[in-house]
Each structure stands twice: as structure tokens, then as C-alpha cells.
Amino acid sequence: MQDSLKPFFSPDGVAIIGASSKTNKLSYGILRNLTLYGYKGAIYPVNPGSEEILGKKCYPDIRSVPDPVDLAVIVLPANLVLEAVINCAKRGIKAITLISGGFKELGTEGEELEKQLISIIRKNDMRMVGPNCVGTMSLHNGLNTTFISGIPDIGGIGFLSQSGAVLGGIVDLVKGKGVGFAHFSSLGNEADVTETDMIDYLGNDPQTTVIAAYVEQIQDGTSFIKTAKKVSETKPIVLLKAGKTSAGARAVSSHTGSLAGLHSAYQAAFIQSGVIEVQSVNDLFDVSQAFALQHLPKGRRVVILTNSGGPAALASDSLATNGLIMADLSNETTKELRNYLNKSAQVNNPVDMLGGAEALDFENAMKVVIDDPNVDIIVAILVPQSLVNPVEVAHSIYKIANLTEKTVIACFMGDQLVAEPRRVLHANHVPMFVYPESVGNVLGAMLRYANWKSSYEEIKPITENINYEMTRRIFTKYRAEMSLGEALTRPILESYGISVIKGEIAKSAQEAAIVAQKIGFPVALKIISKDILHKSDVGGIRLNIFDTEQVLDGFQIMMADIHNLMPHTEIDGVIVEKMAPKGQEVIVGMRRDPGFGPVIMFGLGGIYVELFKDVAFRVAPISKNDAMDIVFSTKAGTLLRGFRGAKESDIESVVDILMRLSQLSCDFPEISEIEINPLLVLPKGEGSIALDGRVILDSSFL
């Protein structure tokens, strides 16, 4: 709960520290906006040089401002800010919106100043939005502490943005289009209030029905996921992430690392926590508006009613690429449509009522399709025609839409001709878009959220068949190592209930022969040495050994080869391993992301994981659904299900291993990376076996 953020949207009184009477100053713009949109609370300009600004009495300093005042908006040069905040603290003001720039964004000096600021804020139990931001708006009570010209319409969208400059453009893009907002907030440097705090606050705010966010960076991924999950249970979070392709990927030493670029962690976090990621500014508001106005879809079967075949075809394409399908209309429906519509109309899906279709045609067709049990979603498309009144069509659409709990959206192609119909539709809970391509993007987003909600489950820690103590002992003993090879990774995996190919360490040829006889032929020999990274490159792997003699020979040759190639290598022995049975090779692993913590990875084994980037990620801890999601969102999952007549593999065991890996990663923060490569997945019912693995430790835990 973030009750402390309430004054940023519903303050009892607002002081503008640094208010100017010069009309070309930002602070003047803020004061004007505060007076312009119906805000009922007290407004106090603070400026020692003025008596009055915009008809408001001006105060020389914040201490002289009378009650009530619980928000101070500061618009001063950076070097005057600290004193102003201290005075606010003394005056008992708990909420600061710091518009001024000149802090962390300008380098070391500014960063120092920002730190001092934060320490005052924290010491005095205050909250601060900014610095380097453009303020907040609350559309329901007319609060506007920005200097942006114009405001959007009133509605249910709570918007937060890590870019301030972008807000002016966004307001201009959405205003007058019936896209309704509850709150608007610019977060600036997030010195105190972060995107997560704001999501938490809006999650509990009754005026906000959907949260829209523009995000560039999330500092505390763990708390973001926790908050976003909680909020997503009751309202959707629609998010546009910038910087997806930025070359921010760290150089790393293993497959897992090299594939888990930064955005993969963000993406995983969004998917897991129900956050609906969109790909464009346009989609951000189209999707948010749809959530704000319409019912969630109860299925993915769509019917299109249209007066023009072209846009219906484009919309169908976009539906298909977004996971929706065209509904198979019932015979009754097509028969009834035939009765109602022009005899030339196409009564299959898309239902094309032709260019002359009027409001009554839309109304009749909608009436019929909302009752078809094969239909979950209705899309009404209109291209304005000279003899049809689009406003009347809009009335027909919402009239029927309001009779059903099925999802109804509209696409009216155009600009000026569709402005009034859009206002009518939006005012009556039917979202409308101008491009047919938006239809699929919007419904796809709604469907993803509906699916997340219905499949959401609590994550329970795994305890069965886990020996925490044993693993703890290994880490304690080997904490000085950078990297644990197969021999040490083996008992770690086994302690966490992950099967490893049968094998034991042997220090001599004779020991190797004894082990081989014990575990049964055929076996493989693998060198153990922390100096050797790629065993096969130095002759450190021998496969398909069928008898004792071959074991003895193989051991000698391996030692000789390695001694020749790397004379000073320290060798700890060999692992004698059972040769693996047939199965499907996959790779599972974990890399710890600086922001989100342990990221679990699954993908196709061999060179294909890199060639096709066929991998999926989730942030640990993961639920069983998350684990299944990872598997099935890859082509590796398709293979495991039994592709082209192949037998189904033991997917259940892969899911179990992913969850155990997640548990292991959460239990031991000193693990920086784990990789099981390959994990051999056997036929259904027979489990999976780790054939090789390694662990990389975080040296900062030393």
C-alpha cells in the first residue's frame, strides 16, 4: 500500500515553490494549469518577489503558507532545492513534486545533490516524485501540476511515465479522442517514488481501472514482479518498454548468459506477473482503452461484422497473428443473418454487409451474433460511406454491446469523419480504433491478460526430495572456487532431486575399472580438472567403452594425451559414467540478472539453441504453470511433445527439474549461473537425466 502517494493526486492544498509571474516560465504554466481544470483545493504560489500571481496571493516562503497544504511542487534552480525541501519538512509537508532538473542526470555532482535530497526525504518520512519530471495530473478532481498544454479526457487509465518530455506529445495524441484517464504521472529520476511504487498506488486507487506505463528501466525487479503480480490480479497493467535492443548485454561465459540478454529478463518478468507488454505508443493507449471499457474475452473466437471486405481481411490477418481465431458461426446464426441482411451480403465470417450497410443492419447483425455460442468476441468494422451516418452506426453498436458480456470492439477507419462516432462509442463503453491492424493487437493483448488471470497460481516452495544441508556444505567447502565443474555440480543437482547420469569419480585406472564394473557397461570417461573448460578439445572425453580392458587403456591414453597437450594441468581424476540412453537433448539453466535475480532458461540443445535462439526465460521462483509455459513457448517443447510421429518425451520431468532449479537458485544466492547441458529427456514416464552441468559462483559472496 502506498497511501503516502495520495497527495500527488488528491492534495488538500498545493504550494508552488518558485512560482513565477513571467508567462514564459514553466512555473507560470504550472500555476495556470492548476487554476484551469477545476481543482478545488487551495493553491499557494511561493515566491518572495511577488505579491500575487494569476489572482492568487503569493507567499514569501513555504513556512508562511497557511493550512491546508500537503503537496509542494518545487520549480527552483537545483542549488536552491535542498533548502526548499528542508523548509517543507519543517512545515510538515510530506509530499514533494520536484520538477527541477540538474541532479543525477547530469553526472557526479548532481548525483551527490540527489543523495542529500533523498536522505532528507527519508529522515522526515516524506515522499518525492522526481526530480527532473513534469509533475502529475488527476483528471477526476482537475489537479494538474504539469506545464503541458491541454489535458486528456476523464476515465479509468492511470498512466505513469519514466520519460517526462514524452508526456506533452502523448497528451496531444490522445486528447479529444475519448481516451479517458484517471491519473497522469511523470516519474523523472525516481529518486524516491519509483514505477513500482506508482503501480502499487494505482493498483489500490478506485478511480484507476487499468494502468498504462512507459518504462525505460526497472531498478528493483524482484519488488516489481511482486507488486505487478498483486495488482494484475485485479487490474491490467499495460506497459511499453523502451531500450529493448540496447547493447546492454554483459559479456558472459556460458550459453545461458550469452542468451539471456537484458530484455529477456524484462520480458519474462512481464509475462509472469501478468503485465501486458505492447510494442508501440499507439498500442499502449489502444489496449489500455480497450481494457478500461470492455469485458475481458471469455475465449478467442471472433466474429467480424463489416461494411467493407478489405479492412475485414486486414483485421483477420492481425487476429491470426495474435492468437485469435475466426468463429465458426452456427447454422442458426447464418440463417438469421440471411433473413436480416441485404441478399448480396456475405453471411459467413467475416459477415460482409457491403458498402450500403446502415445502422439498422449493424444492429440486427450484432443482435444475432451475440447469441451465437460459438462467438466470444464481436468486431464491428465501418468504413464511412457517403450515404451512411457513422454516428447512427455507433449508436447501434453500443446499444447491442451493452446487452452482452461478450467482448465488443469497433474499428471505424478514418480521421475527421470518425471523430464524433468515436466519442459516442467511447462514452458508451465500446473502444474504437482507426486501423484494422489494431484489432488483432488489442484483442491479442486482452486475451493474454485473460489467460494469465485464469491460469494464475501461487508459487509454493518445493521441499520434497531436497537436501538443503548437503548443498550448503558443498558451497561452504568450495566458496573460493569461481566455477564448479561436472564432478561438484553432480552432488548439488542430486541433492535437489535432479537425476544425473550414473557415474562416480575414479583417481586411477584400476579405480575406474572397478567403478565401470559396478555401474555397468557401456561407460564413458570424462576428465576432472578445473583447468580444463572444454573437455573434448584436449581428449578429455572417451565414449562407448564396452569392457574393463578398454577402461584401463582409455584412462592411460587420456592422461598421456592431456599431459602432452597441457603438461602443468592439475588433474583430479575422471568421472566414469554410464553411457546415456536415447532421448531428446535440451538445455536448462539459470543466470542471475542484476535487476531481476535468478532467470531460469530452457531451450533446444546443441548448436540449435544459438542458431535459432529457441529459448525461453522466467524469473525464479517459478510456478508449475510458469515452467510449463517456458517449455511450450519453445520449439524444443514442440519436439518434446512428439513431433512428426516421434514418441512423446517426459515433459513432466522437465517441468519438475525447472522448478527444482528455481528452488536451488532462490535458496543459494551465491550461485551466479547454473547450466545443465545437455539434459537428456527420455520417453514419457521415464524421466530426464542431466548429462553434464556446471555452476558458476558469485565472487562477491566470498
Next chain:
Amino acid sequence: MQDSLKPFFSPDGVAIIGASSKTNKLSYGILRNLTLYGYKGAIYPVNPGSEEILGKKCYPDIRSVPDPVDLAVIVLPANLVLEAVINCAKRGIKAITLISGGFKELGTEGEELEKQLISIIRKNDMRMVGPNCVGTMSLHNGLNTTFISGIPDIGGIGFLSQSGAVLGGIVDLVKGKGVGFAHFSSLGNEADVTETDMIDYLGNDPQTTVIAAYVEQIQDGTSFIKTAKKVSETKPIVLLKAGKTSAGARAVSSHTGSLAGLHSAYQAAFIQSGVIEVQSVNDLFDVSQAFALQHLPKGRRVVILTNSGGPAALASDSLATNGLIMADLSNETTKELRNYLNKSAQVNNPVDMLGGAEALDFENAMKVVIDDPNVDIIVAILVPQSLVNPVEVAHSIYKIANLTEKTVIACFMGDQLVAEPRRVLHANHVPMFVYPESVGNVLGAMLRYANWKSSYEEIKPITENINYEMTRRIFTKYRAEMSLGEALTRPILESYGISVIKGEIAKSAQEAAIVAQKIGFPVALKIISKDILHKSDVGGIRLNIFDTEQVLDGFQIMMADIHNLMPHTEIDGVIVEKMAPKGQEVIVGMRRDPGFGPVIMFGLGGIYVELFKDVAFRVAPISKNDAMDIVFSTKAGTLLRGFRGAKESDIESVVDILMRLSQLSCDFPEISEIEINPLLVLPKGEGSIALDGRVILDSSFL
């Protein structure tokens, strides 16, 4: 050349047959539009029931209309159209725009009527646009034979659409935004004039500098490719295709067929012929406008100048996903930028001049970057801020843009606030978009076209090492077969210079042994029987045979096995084949598309071709560049180049085989499908060998 289409855009006089004086009739709307936008030619309403409409003298029939008149727009009920067209023919009118519906789109009866219509049109050397269309517009001379309200601005875009209803929406979307059109045409049922005719005409039209097209279907793919290629050499064609995901893929019997869904042929045709396919209505006009106004990019290095970091980040994402890269600014550039700009500005790329950046900052920064040799493209981004005049910024941008031959585009985020700056920029040759995501889409499209132009080459038939006659004889002999197996496909491929794994047919065990000794061990045996589709399923393949005895044994066992499983199978012998060396397996093939003809296919071998759909297509005949394009646009191509330290494979030989397959497909239209699967690609310099192949014949050639 399509001079016969000139009257649809520049008629000397227009008759409206079926003109009505009732204001709620479409024909009234057309007449009004004709009089409204400055068309200077004569306008003749034709209607026996009126004396005069809209101040124009009305004629009882077309024969009484005086000269000059060379276009008749017909708006009559379908049953009166035939007679009207006959009268037009008698009157010597060569161009008909048939607005009326009621033809092919309504089924058999309408189709019959349309056929009669066409026969009259053809017999009299007339041309017809429609039926079932909304007419044409020519913005430069004010001709408007549509009933759409409003017209777009004047410019260089020639637009054609297979959907008429969509035009009203499009006009409303683009009008008043400085997106300039030369011509607008709706094609309806394309009974006579097709999209290809129109592209041909606009390709030669001096007012048209870029062609934009909305297309649902192309009937004659071969002539489309030929025309589009020719036109693309001088002006870009930007195309939006609807129905990409439609379940129109035919059931087919081989890998090639099952993957070459309909849209893959379209896509291939577009790529080869320089047609720039876009994915949305918005992109269609953004991209067309950019082509109309700006220079083609000379490279892919982009610099962004912005007053807001957020949109610059979003634009960078979209640039990266569209194949562009951020320019590495020279030291001189950053030094100069530092001199000119605010000391807090970020002078690396993106150059962030911060929220306060004014027109002069944009002007100075642009001046600096246009001279940087590391920069090919300049993107200026502005989010309107309260203290900055966006129109002044627009003036600064085009002023500098007009001094350089580098590509310059602008993104001004907003709606009402950016309307005037957009008009200013568009009027001065700088395209402007409102969403940062459009930046990458537009520049990516421009780059693709520039690359196509610079790599375009004439296709020359291949003759070297091709024995047409030998192949002809095989087809003549086996024309009654549906499908030619490996044994018959072998000599066909060899005749076209494609190496096949060494092997010969043997009818008995003894013959097989002799062949094996001749070609050298190890060998494989493969059954020959037209009854057996999957050889390995019935024991019809034996590999790794090392000596004569194994050949004799293997032959006997194979015959026995097959006899047991399929007692009545007719067996033609075995192929004794050299065992293949090591190499990379790929698949190459051809499937004949009903619209586009032979489609050449290349992809990864094995199950991966289906799992990852890692295939690429081009329509034959293909050039060497086309063949290289196919290879390098797949992951299979990445593998062949030598992935993860592997040796490079003989890509040259794959390119050669693709071109030979193209030649074969063009030479023998009776081939319905060919598949070489696998084609074994050996290390660089060692060639490629077909290991198995088959040909399916088109039974209609019997």
C-alpha cells in the same frame, strides 16, 4: 505501356451515364465531385429523365453527347450496363469506369454478365475500370469520378486499391496531412484493367513518383513480376497485401508443397521485383510519403537528434529491428555539437538536446551531422514543449535537409500541435511521422528498396552443362507417371548439371555386387519401386555396406523383407549408391504456384525445416543474387557459412544448383514439383551432391 489508361486520369471530357439529380444518389455525388475540384474538361450528365443537373446540360443518351468525350462513368443497375457499354462503343468512347456492382462478386449469373461485358470491351479495343469500383481521381487536374467526400493533397503518390470501400476511409485518414497524391484508383472486380496494368501505367506516368497499392489477390503473377521489376527500376512500389494468413494453402504431398503456402509466393515475388511490402495501412502511406519526398539512403547508419530521450529510445529499437544501425559519430562531430549545444546535452548518438532545445539548436546540430562521413541518415525528433515553437523547428529542419543528399526524416510526436509543422515539413520535402516506431519501419523500407536497386541484375538463362534433349526424352517417355522416384529423377538432375551421389541401378544381387565394386565401398542399397513411398519404412534402405558379401546378403534380405510386408509390390531393382561423405544437409525444391508459376525453395534439412519453418522462396527464373538471397535469408545459410567455428560449406555450389533448378522448372512446365532432399553440401570448393530426389508431374499435361 498502357497509354490506353490515360483517359481514366486525364480525359478530355467525361460522361456520367446514369447521372441522377437526387442528392442521395451515388451518381449525384460523382457529378458533384467532378464539378468541385477544378477539372477543366467537359462534363456531360446522361439521363433521359433530366434536362439539367448541377447546372450541367443533361443528355438523353451517350450517342447525343457532343465531342470531346473520352471517358464514360457508368452508374446504372447491372441489367442496363451491357447496352450502355455497347452504345459507348458505337459512340467511339474507349474508356469506361463501371461503378455499378452486381457482377462476378454476386456469383454465377453476375459472372456471365461480366463475361459478356468483357467480350464487348475486347472486341472494340476499349478499356474498363471496374465493375464494382468507386472510380478514379487525378489530383493534378482535379478529376474526381468517385463519390467520396473530400480529397487528399496533391503530390507524387499514385495509389491503386483492390478494395473500393476502403478508399473513403483512406482519404479521410490522409487528407489535410500534406500526404500528396497524383492519382487515386479503385479497381473493383478487375474485369479488364488489373493491378498490373495500373502499376504499368503509373510507372510511366510523370506525375507519379511512387506507387502505393492495396492488394488482395494477383491473378497473373508472372506478368506482375515482369511489370513490377521494370517499374521498380525507376520508382518504388509500396504494397499492402491483405489475406496473408488466409487458410488458402492447398493440401500437398511433399515438404516443398506443405511449406510454400500462398503468401510465401507473394512474398518472394515482392522481394524479387523490388516491391516494398508493408504491414499496415499506416505504414503504407508513411513509407510512400517518405519515398515521395526524400532521397534514398546511401547506407544504413542513422543519427537521431532529439529533444526527448524516450522517443529516441523507441526509435532506436525500431531502427535496430529494421536492419539500421546507429551511426558512430566522428570526434569532430561530437566536439562541434558540444560547442553548439546546451552543456547538459548528450552529444553522442542519439544526440539529446533536452526538452528546452529550440529551432536554432536543431539547425546547428543538423548542420554538423550532415557533414559527418559516418552518417547516412538523419532523424530529427521533437516532442512539442510549451516554450518551443514546433513550426520554427520544422523550418530549421527542412532548411538544412535541403542542403544535403543524405536522407532526412522527422518525427514530431502529437496530433493537433504537430499538424502545422507537418504541413510545413511535407511542403518542403521532409516526411514527418507522429510515432517513434514509424521511424524504423519507414527507413527499413527505404533501405530495402535502395538495396534492391543497387543489387538488381538481369536474369540470364543457364546453358552450360545442360542437356535439354535428354531430359525432354525422359519426360516424353514417362509422361503418364504421376511421380518420378529417385531412379528417374537422377538422370534429370544430372542432365541439368546437378551432381547426384554416385550410383547405378542393379536388378539382381550379382549385378549389385558388380556395381558396388565399380563405384567403390562403402555403398548403400535403396529399393526402386513406384509402389514404395517411404523406403526406410519397409526395410528398403541398407547403409554402410563394406564388401561384396554384405552386398549379396543385403540384397537378399531386402527383397525378402519387402516381399513379406508387401507381397504384391512390383520391384524394379535397387540403386547401389556410394555412401555419402560428411556435409551439411539442406533441402532444395520447386513447387508450381497457380498464380506465380515455379517457386524455388531452400531450407534446412531434416525435421528442422518443419519445426522452425526455416525456408525461403523465390519465383523462377531467378538471378544469382536471388539465389544468394534465398540462402542467406535462412538459418541454413548461417550454418553453411560456418557457424560456431565449423568450416564453411560450398555455398557457391548451392547457388548454382538453385539456378539450375530454376532453369529446369522454366524449361519444363510439366514439372509440378521437384524436391532434392537431402542435398548434401560439402566443404567449400568440394561442391554439393543430391542424395535423394523426386519429381511430381502435372497430370494436365497428359
